[in-house]
Amino acid sequence: MIQIRGLTKIYNGVPVLNGIDLDIEKGERIAIIGPSGTGKSTLLRCLNFLETPEKGEYILDGKTIDVQKANAAQIKEMRLRTAFIFQNYALFANKTARENIAEGLITVRGEPKEAAFERSDAILRDIGMAEKADAYPASLSGGQQQRVGIGRAMASDAELMLVDEPTSALDPEWVDEVLQLLTRVAQAHQTMLIVTHEMAFAKEIADRVLFMEGGRIVEQGPPEKIFTSPDDPRTRSFLRKVL
Amino acid sequence: MRALNLDYMLGLVPVLLKYLPLTLGMASLSMILALILASLFAIIRVVRFPVLDAATRLFISFFRGTPLLVQLFLFYYGLPQLFSFLTAIDGVTAAIIGLTLHFSAYMAESIRAAILGVDRSQWEAAKSIGMSTGQMMRRIILPQAARVAAPTLINYFIDLIKSTSLAFTLGVTELMGAAQKEAAGSFLYFETFIVVAVIYWAVVESLAFIQTRIENRLSKAVSR
Numbered sequence: 321m322i323q324i325r326g327l328t329k330i331y332n333g334v335p336v337l338n339g340i341d342l343d344i345e346k347g348e349r350i351a352i353i354g355p356s357g358t359g360k361s362t363l364l365r366c367l368n369f370l371e372t373p374e375k376g377e378y379i380l381d382g383k384t385i386d387v388q389k390a391n392a393a394q395i396k397e398m399r400l401r402t403a404f405i406f407q408n409y410a411l412f413a414n415k416t417a418r419e420n421i422a423e424g425l426i427t428v429r430g431e432p433k434e435a436a437f438e439r440s441d442a443i444l445r446d447i448g449m450a451e452k453a454d455a456y457p458a459s460l461s462g463g464q465q466q467r468v469g470i471g472r473a474m475a476s477d478a479e480l481m482l483v484d485e486p487t488s489a490l491d492p493e494w495v496d497e498v499l500q501l502l503t504r505v506a507q508a509h510q511t512m513l514i515v516t517h518e519m520a521f522a523k524e525i526a527d528r529v530l531f532m533e534g535g536r537i538v539e540q541g542p543p544e545k546i547f548t549s550p551d552d553p554r555t556r557s558f559l560r561k562v563l
Numbered sequence: 564m565r566a567l568n569l570d571y572m573l574g575l576v577p578v579l580l581k582y583l584p585l586t587l588g589m590a591s592l593s594m595i596l597a598l599i600l601a602s603l604f605a606i607i608r609v610v611r612f613p614v615l616d617a618a619t620r621l622f623i624s625f626f627r628g629t630p631l632l633v634q635l636f637l638f639y640y641g642l643p644q645l646f647s648f649l650t651a652i653d654g655v656t657a658a659i660i661g662l663t664l665h666f667s668a669y670m671a672e673s674i675r676a677a678i679l680g681v682d683r684s685q686w687e688a689a690k691s692i693g694m695s696t697g698q699m700m701r702r703i704i705l706p707q708a709a710r711v712a713a714p715t716l717i718n719y720f721i722d723l724i725k726s727t728s729l730a731f732t733l734g735v736t737e738l739m740g741a742a743q744k745e746a747a748g749s750f751l752y753f754e755t756f757i758v759v760a761v762i763y764w765a766v767v768e769s770l771a772f773i774q775t776r777i778e779n780r781l782s783k784a785v786s787r
Binding site for chain 1: 682684685687688689690691692693694698702703706707710
């Protein structure tokens with residue numbers, strides 16, 4: 321569905337992504353694990369053009385986007401094809417839960433308001449947040465905010481969800497409800513790229529696990545393989561520390 | 564010390580109040596125009612549009628760096644000497660233009676600071692769902708910045724209302740101009756100007772009352 325070729329991102333002379341090649345198949349759920357600061361989140365941010373990579377290509381249905389020469393239309397296409405779920409939820413603070421989910425439909429996709437709100441309400445019911453439709457983010461718990469964040473991504477009907485450490489900012493009591501919701505979204509064969517430190521979740525949800533270190537994909541494979549008998553000593557050493 | 568002429572003062576109130584609509588009209592129109600202009604300037608500065616940014620900085624520097632009275636004289640008495648088509652401009656229009664430009668320079672800086680104060684995650688979330696810069700500003704960033712900037716902007720509006728009194732130097736008979744004429748006729752300067760002062764004061768106080776309500780409304784999104 322999306323092929324990434326030679327993706328390179330450099331911060332202040334230091335390469336954070338070192339020529340990443342990755343093919344993402346439709347319906348695939350890929351978990352990215354690895355030590356902090358190895359470019360996992362940067363990879364997701366580059367795909368959504370929240371960062372402009374220095375080099376590389378995205379290939380979508382045979383169309384190639386050169387990341388350095390991407391024009392506004394190509395950037396918008398990538399953003400519409402991908403939906404970002406942020407570590408800190410990043411709900412629009414001036415919008416209610418219902419408006420947060422409907423915002424992209426109304427503003428970006430030009431849907432009529434009523435239709436967008438109907439869709440939003442349906443999603444709110446689905447994620448168990450119907451009674452909070454008119455609540456502003458500031459009055460919601462972290463877990464509730466992240467569920468609305470996931471709802472916003474669901475509304476976009478994006479081919480690829482980019483999920484960036486969805487539970488890292490949460491108090492432990494809210495982690496489960498968010499992971500359960502994400503698991504449910506994943507079970508509907510939503511294509512997902514998930515950066516996570518929750519290894520049990522990665523094992524449960526992913527078809528494929530990538531281990532990244534130093535801006536490179538060190539090793540990848542099915543979760544049974546990566547979590548039980550990884551080939552690379554770096555993967556083994558990382559998993560020993562976190563499991 | 565002589566006694567105050569209370570009858571004169573009471574009689575003066577309705578006479579002067581007839582000029583209040585002009586004062587408030589000039590202030591409101593200038594405020595609206597200044598807000599629009601200031602928002603544009605602030606966005607230009609935040610987004611750093613190449614040439615416009617430098618021009619905006621020069622504009623702000625000039626209008627903050629020179630007295631309002633000098634600017635008003637420049638517009639009303641000065642510019643028509645260079646550009647003859649400006650001779651048709653009347654005092655009210657000149658005052659509105661002067662007040663608009665002057666206050667937009669100040670307000671641009673407050674709005675800019677408020678925009679920069681909006682959390683980075685709000686910009687990223689807006690971009691990530693595919694919003695254009697304009698959509699992001701209008702729907703997400705400016706409404707949040709408005710809440711932060713509101714108290715300062717209302718202070719500028721208060722200052723602006725009082726600054727309309729300078730329009731009398733351009734021959735405009737607004738509140739202050741009318742008072743000036745009354746005082747010149749009655750020679751009761753103290754009585755006249757204390758009445759004017761109280762009228763301005765009452766207007767500003769009622770605005771302060773509205774201010775609280777506006778701020779409460781704008782903060783509904785952040786209150787629990």
